[in-house]
Amino acid sequence: DDGFDGNFYCVNGGKAGGTTGSCTCTSCNPYFAGAHCETMVGIAPLTVSEMCSQRNGLNGEFVPQSLTASGRPWYRKANGATLYFDPDCGTGTSPHLWIFDGQEPSVTAASNLDGDASCGTLGRISSTTAFPPTGRNPWTVNCGGTDTKVFVTIIEKNECLTSTVPSDDGSDGNFYCANGGTAWGAVGHCACLCATGFGGRNCESCALGYRGSDCATADPCVASSDPTDDGFDGNFYCVNGGKAGGTTGSCTCTSCNPYFAGAHCETMVGIAPLTVSEMCSQRNGLNGEFVPQSLTASGRPWYRKANGATLYFDPDCGTGTSPHLWIFDGQEPSVTAASNLDGDASCGTLGRISSTTAFPPTGRNPWTVNCGGTDTKVFVTIIEKNECLTSTVPSDDGSDGNFYCANGGTAWGAVGHCACLCATGFGGRNCESCALGYRGSDCATADPCVASSDPTDDGFDGN
Secondary structure (H helix, E strand, O other): OEOOOOOEOOOOOOEEEEEOOEEEEEOOOOOEEOOOOOEEOOOOOEEEEOOOHHHHHHOEEEEEEEEOOOOOEEEEOOOOOEEEEEOOOOOOOOOOEEEEEOOOOOOOOOOOOOOOOOOOOOEEEEOOOOOOOOEEEEEEEEEOOEEEEEEEEEEEOOOOEEEOOOOOEOOOOEEEOOOOOEEEEEOOEEEEEOOOOEEOOOOOEEOOOEEOOOOOEEOEOEEEOOOOOEOOOOEEEOOOOOEEEEEOOEEEEEOOOOOEEOOOOOEEOOOOOEEEEOOOHHHHHHOEEEEEEEEOOOOOEEEEOOOOOEEEEEOOOOOOOOOOEEEEEOOOOOOOOOOOOOOOOOOOOOEEEEOOOOOOOOEEEEEEEEEOOEEEEEEEEEEEOOOOEEEOOOOOEOOOOEEEOOOOOEEEEEOOEEEEEOOOOEEOOOOOEEOOOEEOOOOOEEOOOOOOOOOOOOOOOOO
16 A cells, blocks of 8 residues: 555554655654654664573574564574563463573464463563663573573664764664764664654654654643553553543543543452352352453443353343343453343343342342243342451552551452542542542532533532
């Protein structure tokens, strides 16, 4: 696609611009350039040394090849040895490893990049850095068949020199960078590391999200649903009701919807697991713990048991009769559909109860349960399992179940996913500030309500 019909080849985060016949591709992801953002630039080769004698073949220069699905580069040595990052090697244990290997990694797989579903490697180190850790660090290296701690040295090899001559294109290592930019990379593949506010191949213009004659004015951040948007161009991943704040390069996401937290409002917190008991014997698989997963379109959580059983709310099962049911089922519900969450347009379920509550009705209640093929009234007990304890120690983050809540807040949720149920007027992750719609030194003054056209605005923040 060359733009003659308006379609233009534009990859690696590039934004298509211009008009049919005069298309452009700009705003490439970091480390990419070219007319189509197709060329990797600005990632320096690495020099490895001090490997054990049995792994001498890993000493020497590793050259960057492309990016993997994690957004990190992978490197190759002339003898075929590779160096890349794998989040968990396919084991599900998330060791976050930089790996020396003897084969090329997948650039599309999210994990298990060599396809062997194990962490058997030539060498490895646990690190979440964007590039292999440089300097002298302890790697676990397979030396003669035995995993051995070896202090390996990795240094970046920058072959490019910053030039003030606009015609210097890096072919001889000299590369033109304006406005305080610094040349970096390998001969023939140089790029500029631009000063804050500047962008373009040679730092000759304002970067996305900056403006002004000196490119010093940062634009306000804009919320994005793309998880890769980190705010460097003013677009910041901010979901679940979060409001993007700050300016380009310093973005924030605050005022998350209830039950969400995190830097991007991406993490569900403060919804406790449920324990179900007293099901009929034919539905014994529904007894046990159900763990909250996410919210459905109704704003209610859905839960899953380790055996795959689910519990969720459906307004009418797609029948149009609006029975308002909490449902036990054997499949995951849609989180986007307004009704008929299992797609079968019926209310055939493993168990159900009519209720419009925000959470499954707790206590002992009469459910209609399919026991041996027959719908039977069964008094089922559901209790919330709160694993969190309210703490007065500000450093308690819930990782051990103790979670700091100020101003009368109460900790609630599961270990590692605790949240505070704040007293009226207070908000923030730890109830440390006034909630939206409240003000004053004691957060007791409620602001006047403001009309909104957003159907999800229920007045909790004044809208």
